[in-house]
Amino acid sequence: MPRPRTPLLDRAxxxxTALDVIDRDGLAGLSMRRLAAELGVRAPSLYSHYRTKDDLLNDLADDIMRAVDVSAFAVDWVTGLRAWARSYRAALAAHPNLVPVVAAGPARRDAALARADTVHGALVAAGWPxxxxxxxxxxxxxxxxxxxMASFAHGFETDAQIYADRYPHLDQAHRLRDHAAEIDADSFTLALDSFLHGLRALHTDLTRTPPA
Structure with missing residues (x-):
């Protein structure tokens, strides 16, 4: 019988496959040896595509950033910030185990830098120093x-007795986990709306024409 062919490798x-491993097992679960086994090859086969694990992680972080939408800055800076923040959160929420890599900063990542350039340029064009x-x-x-990075609501236990005896103001805290997705989404919206409300006031003061 003919020997089975090794599946061709490419960076994509x-x-x-690396993202699947990270989603399933976390960052600590990814090594080049483990990744090679998942792909059905030997570890040295990976190094002609990615010299180091860090190089691979940088590309994965940039892939995440490509899902972040900054097109709404063409409308106005407030609409742009709102859409950017929401799509950014959604992109990270899809792969939470990769958040620490994204959080490290854009460095030389093209997609991240392109979005940072768009955001900064739109804000300056709107009159922000x-x-x-x-x-x-x-x-x-x-x-x-x-x-x-984490869910506030998932940080509580479902056992009401934990809170009832010692923390009277947290007597409903045991219910939070059952509504975690809703609470976390609404909390993010509240924080974002409040942030934008404050920025609008600052922008009005900044751009107000001085009296003659």
């Missing part, structure tokens, strides 16, 4: 990463 297939535009981008990112 390597990344897809460059330093404040940078801080707005950073603050939005903090909000998104915080929401993506």
């Amino acid at each position: 297939r390597i990344r897809a 460059p330093r404040q535009a940078t801080m707005i981008g950073a603050s939005t990112r903090y909000l998104v990463l915080g929401a993506a």
Whole structure:
């Protein structure tokens, strides 16, 4: 019988399989040896495509960023920030185990840098000074990463007795886990809306024409 052919490797297939491993087993579960086994090849076969695991993780993070939508900045800066934040959170929520890699910053990642360039350029064009535009981008990112890193509502137990005896103001905390997705989504919306409301007020003061 003919020997089975080794499936051809390419960077897209390597990344897809690596992401499956990370989604399933976390970042600690990914090694080049483990990835090679998943692909049915030997580890040295990977190194002609990715020299190091960090190179692979950088490309995976950039793939995540390609799902982040910044097109709404063409409408106005508030609409742009809202859409950017929501799509950013959704992209990270789809692969939460990769959030620490994305959170490390854009470095030389093309997709991440392109989106950062769009955001910064739109804010400056709207009248924000460059330093404040940078801080707005950073603050939005903090909000998104915080929401993506962990669930507030899932941090509570379902046993009502844990809270009833010692924490009278948390007598309904045991219900949070059952409504975690709704609470976390609504909490993110509240934080984002409040953030944008404050920014609008700052922008009005900044761009108000001085009296003659």
